[in-house]
Amino acid sequence: MSQTDMTIFEKLESEVRSYCRSFPTVFTKAKGYKMWDEKGTEYIDFFSGAGALNYGHNDPTMKAKLVDYILSDGITHSLDMATAPKAEFLTTFNDVILKPRNLDYKVMFPGPTGTNTVESALKLARKVTGRTDIISFTNGFHGMTIGALSVTGNAFKRKGAGIPLQNVVTMPYDSFVNDNLDTLEYLERFLEDGGSGVEIPAAMILETVQGEGGINAASFEWLQRVEQICKRWGILLIVDDVQAGVGRTGTFFSFEKAGIKPDIVCMSKSIGGYGLPLAITLIRPDLDIWAPGEHNGTFRGNNHAFVTATAALSYWKDENFEKDIQEKSERIFKFLERIVADYPELKGEAKGRGYMVGISSEVEGLSGQIAAEAFDRGLIMETSGPKDEVFKLFPPLIIDDEGLEKGFKIIEDSVKAVLG
Ligand code: PMP
DSSP: OOOOOTHHHHHHSOTTOOHHHHSOSOEEEEEBTEEEETTOOEEEESSHHHHTOTTOBSOHHHHHHHHHHHHTTOOOOOTTOOOHHHHHHHHHIIIIIIGGGTOOOEEEOOOSSHHHHHHHHHHHHHHHHSOOOEEEETTOOOOSSHHHHHTOOOHHHHTTSOOOOTTEEEEOTTHHHHTSOOHHHHHHHHHHOGGGTOOOOSEEEEOSEETTTTOEEOOHHHHHHHHHHHHHHTOEEEEEOTTTTTTTTSSSSTTTTTTOOOSEEEEOGGGGSSSOOOOEEEEOGGGOOOOTTSSOOTTSOOHHHHHHHHHHGGGGGSHHHHHHHHHHHHHHHHHHHHHHHHOGGGOEEEEEETTEEEEEESSTTHHHHHHHHHHHTTEEOEEESTTSOEEEEOOOTTOOHHHHHHHHHHHHHHHHHHHO
């Protein structure tokens, strides 16, 4: 097979390209937790499309349903017209996910991406409350459009975009637990101080585990206190579950174990199930005051994605699926803790929850070197955090023991090689 000239990307694609720099090869094929490039090299995928492939690549059931649908000339594009795949998705999502968890959200289709759901949530919170301020958190990541970027606590991503930070207050994330600085107490004092003319915010937006910001997992206690403050002051709680949702932290929604019920939930990435673009905004029913067409978009709901998204929900009908994720999560975390203990030169810390974990190294540049070494040895994983200080383990939820063990071995060999 002739091989693609890698200089094509340099010559023709914008300088903004990133993953093709971190993983410099041409990928051709993928199945489950494995990917192959055009040279035939096999890679273990500990990246999962940045969380868009929680069910792995080319899941056979989803593929069969999609192929059948395409062969039957099923409708592809339909804006937000009524279609059978949309009805099936809504019904299955309600029956399999919402009802058993005592949740009764209305489902909005805001556009195809995570950024779209965040934008719709921020807009709705302002519309419902009639207020404008939004509280966001340091190292939070919510998307790349101007609105979503303004609540994203990442200087590099914001640099040069000329973001007006009006009406957004960024507070330290879960520093209550991490730094002995009680952010939430500080926030409450601020809100109580009516004399200074402090405006009550419309919403708080947060990730329960920050993905791009360095795999920072907020404690359940902190999340519960956030919810209490929101209730006390009539502030809407928006949980951005774009990356942490769909099982990534061990439960379908990342906030389930904390026992909180956000007013609005943002989901995308793995909700489509097959790597197909789909986003949903879950809205507490009494907040669903949108006028028809007030928020629209050409690609609101992709019927191919509805077909695979519905098929993906079958995994959640089997209670062993969740148990298996949680059991394997413990093993993954134990592995990370052992690496941190066995290689003190890493100056590492094991972080995260579920299948959303990593090691943060205090040694500058080390995590990036380990990820690059792992790629050369056949494992795909990325780095995250403000200084790319975390190498991030994001295997698909369907990975088997053999895949995990192979991945662990490559990581340990890479750590050894980089530390010399
Ligand atoms: N929110 C979070 C938590 C994310 O991780 C991301 C993507 N990394 C987004 C929003 C934006 O999603 P998208 O890239 O699909 O627009």
